[in-house]
Amino acid sequence: MTAPVQTEPTSPRLFLVDGYALIYRAFYALINRPLKTSHGVNTSIAWGIANFLNRLVQRHQPEYLCWIHDSGATFRDEMYADYKATREKLTVDLQADFDLGLEHVHALLAAYDTPILSLDGFEADDVIGSLARQGVEAGLNVIVVSGDKDFHQLVGPGVWLLNPGRGGPASVDEHWVGVENGSERLGVAPDRTTDFLALVGDTSDNVPGVPGIGEKGAQELIREFGDLDAILANVAKISKKRPREALKQHEDKARLSKALVTIRTDCPVTLDLDRVRFHQPHRAELRQVYIDLEFSSLARQISDDSTAVPRNHPSTFDDSPQEFIAIDEAKPAIPVTYRTVSTVEQLDALVQRIREVRTIAFDTETVVDAECPIAINAMRSRVVGISVATAPGEAYYLPFLHVRAGANVQGDLLDPEAHQITQAPENLPPLNGDACRAFVEMLEDASIRKVAQNAKYDILVLRRAGITVRGLCFDPMLASYVLDPGRRSHGMDALALDIFQHRMISYDEVTGKGRNQITFDRVTVDVAMTYSAEDADFTLRLFEHFDPLIELAGARPLLEGIELPLVDVLAEMEWTGMAIDLEWFASLKERFMAERQRVELLIYEAAGETFNINSNPKLRQILFEKMAMPVKKKTATGPSTDASVLQELADEGHELPALLMEYREIFKLEGTYLDALPLLVDPRDGRIHTTFNQTVAGTGRLSSSDPNLQNIPIRRELGRAIRRGFVAGPGTKLLAADYSQIELRLLAHLSQDPAFVSAFQAGGDIHKQTASIIFGVPVEDVTSEMRARAKTINFATIYGQGARALSLQLKITFAEAKEFIATYFERFAGIRAFLDSQVVLAREQGFVQTIFGRKRFIPEVADRNFNVRAFGERMAQNSPLQGSAADLIKIAMLKIADRLPNDGQGARMLLQVHDELVFEVPEHALDAVRALVVHEMEHAASLSVPLVVATGFGDNWLDAK
Numbered sequence: 001m002t003a004p005v006q007t008e009p010t011s012p013r014l015f016l017v018d019g020y021a022l023i024y025r026a027f028y029a030l031i032n033r034p035l036k037t038s039h040g041v042n043t044s045i046a047w048g049i050a051n052f053l054n055r056l057v058q059r060h061q062p063e064y065l066c067w068i069h070d071s072g073a074t075f076r077d078e079m080y081a082d083y084k085a086t087r088e089k090l091t092v093d094l095q096a097d098f099d100l101g102l103e104h105v106h107a108l109l110a111a112y113d114t115p116i117l118s119l120d121g122f123e124a125d126d127v128i129g130s131l132a133r134q135g136v137e138a139g140l141n142v143i144v145v146s147g148d149k150d151f152h153q154l155v156g157p158g159v160w161l162l163n164p165g166r167g168g169p170a171s172v173d174e175h176w177v178g179v180e181n182g183s184e185r186l187g188v189a190p191d192r193t194t195d196f197l198a199l200v201g202d203t204s205d206n207v208p209g210v211p212g213i214g215e216k217g218a219q220e221l222i223r224e225f226g227d228l229d230a231i232l233a234n235v236a237k238i239s240k241k242r243p244r245e246a247l248k249q250h251e252d253k254a255r256l257s258k259a260l261v262t263i264r265t266d267c268p269v270t271l272d273l274d275r276v277r278f279h280q281p282h283r284a285e286l287r288q289v290y291i292d293l294e295f296s297s298l299a300r301q302i303s304d305d306s307t308a309v310p311r312n313h314p315s316t317f318d319d320s321p322q323e324f325i326a327i328d329e330a331k332p333a334i335p336v337t338y339r340t341v342s343t344v345e346q347l348d349a350l351v352q353r354i355r356e357v358r359t360i361a362f363d364t365e366t367v368v369d370a371e372c373p374i375a376i377n378a379m380r381s382r383v384v385g386i387s388v389a390t391a392p393g394e395a396y397y398l399p400f401l402h403v404r405a406g407a408n409v410q411g412d413l414l415d416p417e418a419h420q421i422t423q424a425p426e427n428l429p430p431l432n433g434d435a436c437r438a439f440v441e442m443l444e445d446a447s448i449r450k451v452a453q454n455a456k457y458d459i460l461v462l463r464r465a466g467i468t469v470r471g472l473c474f475d476p477m478l479a480s481y482v483l484d485p486g487r488r489s490h491g492m493d494a495l496a497l498d499i500f501q502h503r504m505i506s507y508d509e510v511t512g513k514g515r516n517q518i519t520f521d522r523v524t525v526d527v528a529m530t531y532s533a534e535d536a537d538f539t540l541r542l543f544e545h546f547d548p549l550i551e552l553a554g555a556r557p558l559l560e561g562i563e564l565p566l567v568d569v570l571a572e573m574e575w576t577g578m579a580i581d582l583e584w585f586a587s588l589k590e591r592f593m594a595e596r597q598r599v600e601l602l603i604y605e606a607a608g609e610t611f612n613i614n615s616n617p618k619l620r621q622i623l624f625e626k627m628a629m630p631v632k633k634k635t636a637t638g639p640s641t642d643a644s645v646l647q648e649l650a651d652e653g654h655e656l657p658a659l660l661m662e663y664r665e666i667f668k669l670e671g672t673y674l675d676a677l678p679l680l681v682d683p684r685d686g687r688i689h690t691t692f693n694q695t696v697a698g699t700g701r702l703s704s705s706d707p708n709l710q711n712i713p714i715r716r717e718l719g720r721a722i723r724r725g726f727v728a729g730p731g732t733k734l735l736a737a738d739y740s741q742i743e744l745r746l747l748a749h750l751s752q753d754p755a756f757v758s759a760f761q762a763g764g765d766i767h768k769q770t771a772s773i774i775f776g777v778p779v780e781d782v783t784s785e786m787r788a789r790a791k792t793i794n795f796a797t798i799y800g801q802g803a804r805a806l807s808l809q810l811k812i813t814f815a816e817a818k819e820f821i822a823t824y825f826e827r828f829a830g831i832r833a834f835l836d837s838q839v840v841l842a843r844e845q846g847f848v849q850t851i852f853g854r855k856r857f858i859p860e861v862a863d864r865n866f867n868v869r870a871f872g873e874r875m876a877q878n879s880p881l882q883g884s885a886a887d888l889i890k891i892a893m894l895k896i897a898d899r900l901p902n903d904g905q906g907a908r909m910l911l912q913v914h915d916e917l918v919f920e921v922p923e924h925a926l927d928a929v930r931a932l933v934v935h936e937m938e939h940a941a942s943l944s945v946p947l948v949v950a951t952g953f954g955d956n957w958l959d960a961k
Contacts, residue, residue: 012063014132015064018148026044046105064273065276071121079615083207111289126263136158146163149197200218221238228254235247339395342399351438363452364387367384369382379689387536401427451540453492456692483550504535562890580678580726580727592674600613617638623656647661699882699883704911721958723961728920732920736960736961739948739949745948748760755830806821839873888947893917908920
């Protein structure tokens with residue numbers, strides 16, 4: 001007889017809590033609307049931890065309990081300087097709130113008589129791993145309380161994981177992980193967790209992994225060969241080229257990554273069972289803590305003659321307090337009616353309903369091509385289903401590509417035969433067939449007003465299916481961004497929760513997680529209907545919520561005149577893509593590796609020893625102890641070695657910091673571009689299709705991702721060499737058009753400083769003109785040094801740099817820089833007045849705005865902390881300039897896109913990079929298209945100074961500059 005599977009551990013049990021993971025989750029869950037006392041004290045962390053402890057004790061009645069914290073710098077920081085380097089730093093005020101939250105946690109744990117353990121030089125993970133080993137050896141069942149996937153490596157006989165879940169509007173049940181289900185999340189056995197993470201990396205901890213190997217690829221390699229050593233020993237036997245070549249080039253990254261993710265179980269820490277034995281909380285002490293934190297609901301649970309936490313009393317408290325989330329109880333919930341459209345007759349009836357209401361919201365559900373390395377990619381995804389909302393609470397789901405249970409082949413949306421083989425019974429006929437013609441005509445009918453969240457994605461997905469969506473009238477994501485670019489998220493889930501207090505069904509709830517996750521085409525139609533119809537429904541509700549707010553804010557010209565029309569322009573640019581020279585990038589990889597090795601040797605020579613260049617502690621020791629260089633600034637772990645410090649030391653003539661900066665740039669460019677770009681080429685056309693993001697930058701600027709083409713450095717040769725790899729298609733040239741000194745021209749227009757305006761109106765070299773005014777000499781007598789100083793302070797003015805930064809840039813004393821700035825603002829008093837006025841406006845009205853009405857809210861200008869307030873003041877001065885420049889080039893893009901179909905002779909707009917536009921132009925049309933582009937860019941707006949555009953063309957992006 002087979003023994004039953006043990007799903008949960010039995011007594012005696014030792015609960016080891018990953019403290020910081022819970023603390024960070026509690027802090028960030030309410031970071032935009034923190035829970036505060038009547039005195040303004042942030043208690044978000046305390047509330048989350050108090051409820052966690054309440055639930056843990058009620059549900060599990062632990063025999064032994066220990067809370068483990070991180071201790072600061074660890075041995076991993078010495079192994080890899082960039083370990084956890086990508087984690088966002090808290091502002092000074094938020095850090096103060098966080099530190100106070102830690103004090104509250106200490107008070108709560110003291111009332112629970114629960115010890116807190118940490119160990120210098122080791123992470124909490126290592127302490128937990130070591131205590132878990134000792135607990136098993138002592139005969140205990142050990143439960144690691146954490147949601148961190150790294151802990152899967154500890155799962156084994158006697159060790160379980162407990163993901164504690166969370167309460168509140170976005171509640172998630174707790175989840176046990178043991179030997180029997182230990183492979184569900186990652187798709188590999190627990191004892192292969194470190195091998196899996198070594199291959200895929202870990203973005204949360206900035207563990208690099210192996211570029212080009214994703215979760216599926218890692219699972220396949222582990223299944224075929226075993227652990228990392230076995231995989232590396234058999235690289236030549238790997239059948240697929242991409243992982244084989246990636247492992248050949250990045251064996252060092254794989255081994256480093258495994259070392260970083262491996263949890264130590266031999267730390268010098270001893271498990272004291274008497275100390276970690278759990279007792280009932282000290283009820284008077286706990287009640288007083290609750291009272292001090294103003295947790296009246298929790299305090300009421302504890303009376304003088306009761307236990308602190310009644311074991312059989314069900315908890316009624318969630319992680320997010322109901323009294324904190326403002327809900328309009330007078331507003332009744334809208335009943336929902338969601339239906340599946342599974343017959344042609346039902347589809348025709350829906351089309352008729354749509355033509356009656358005239359305004360709809362729609363959403364697409366998709367499946368990405370199997371070979372695509374990016375999980376979300378509109379260009380390489382197919383339509384599984386479409387949902388349509390015709391009124392709040394009324395939505396329909398149209399299934400097209402769901403497969404039958406057990407089917408092993410995905411059909412093609414445009415292949416009726418394949419569709420017939422694999423379709424689920426509820427599927428409608430293919431979108432491009434006669435049966436769906438009326439529905440497709442509706443999508444292409446501009447008179448039917450359409451609302452979509454992140455509409456560009458849906459437009460591109462449907463374009464691949466042969467459908468051109470027309471009539472887009474609203475995108476809630478863009479509306480949210482226009483109204484408040486600083487909102488924590490403009491995504492559907494966040495907006496629905498913030499505005500309607502409604503938790504949307506998550507994608508993982510529908511498709512599952514880890515090894516058991518399925519693609520959306522394998523989701524049953526009834527489940528897909530509920531999920532997708534809800535998306536369309538709340539898209540329509542968000543439209544009705546935001547539309548009057550747009551009117552009240554006076555933001556309709558910005559939304560409907562710039563951002564919404566730009567969606568189609570950006571979609572066209574993404575669809576077109578840009579060609580790259582794969583052979584060039586392959587040769588460049590070899591060149592970069594050789595250059596990196598050359599710089600490494602120079603670094604070792606300058607330092608007088610061989611060492612781990614990526615280790616910050618070792619760098620500190622060499623720079624500031626061995627070589628006695630001056631410390632420029634300090635961090636919590638010692639002297640800083642960041643880019644600004646290295647630059648300052650290099651400016652002072654030190655060789656090693658300059659070499660270190662060069663090394664870091666090479667290392668970054670290798671990983672970000674040389675390793676990644678070839679993997680992102682679309683096999684259908686051999687081109688790179690970046691994604692343009694409209695709702696990321698607070699200033700209104702666009703950004704790009706997958707790949708990011710806006711951060712390729714051009715001041716150094718290696719960065720320029722990467723641009724050389726972006727090429728024109730056959731029979732064409734690349735045309736680059738760049739606004740000349742756009743932010744300085746906008747500064748002249750906005751400040752109306754007579755001298756600055758006159759300098760631009762005079763034409764010629766603006767920096768010479770400025771130097772002439774500053775130094776009081778004729779233009780013809782301006783020296784190259786004068787011009788360089790004038791150029792530096794012109795741009796320093798835009799970014800609010802002070803005398804210290806200017807002194808470093810110009811290599812002059814602080815006093816000289818201070819005097820230079822004073823002279824500059826004496827000559828250009830109008831600029832000083834304008835910059836000061838923006839700070840005043842930000843303080844008085846809470847925001848500044850661009851020429852075109854784009855607002856940026858800047859609460860930092862009223863912050864009590866000097867550094868935060870100074871940052872806010874610089875933001876207030878710069879945002880109108882950067883934001884107006886962003887608006888200006890968007891307007892130019894719209895004008896150019898409007899003319900290209902008729903006057904462009906086949907030219908296509910490919911890229912927007914800050915103040916630059918890049919086009920692919922037939923050779924015979926270069927002169928005409930150049931004239932068109934320059935005219936529209938220079939006439940995008942009427943300013944008091946002329947707009948000037950510089951152009952160039954060539955066979956590649958570098959030559960076009």
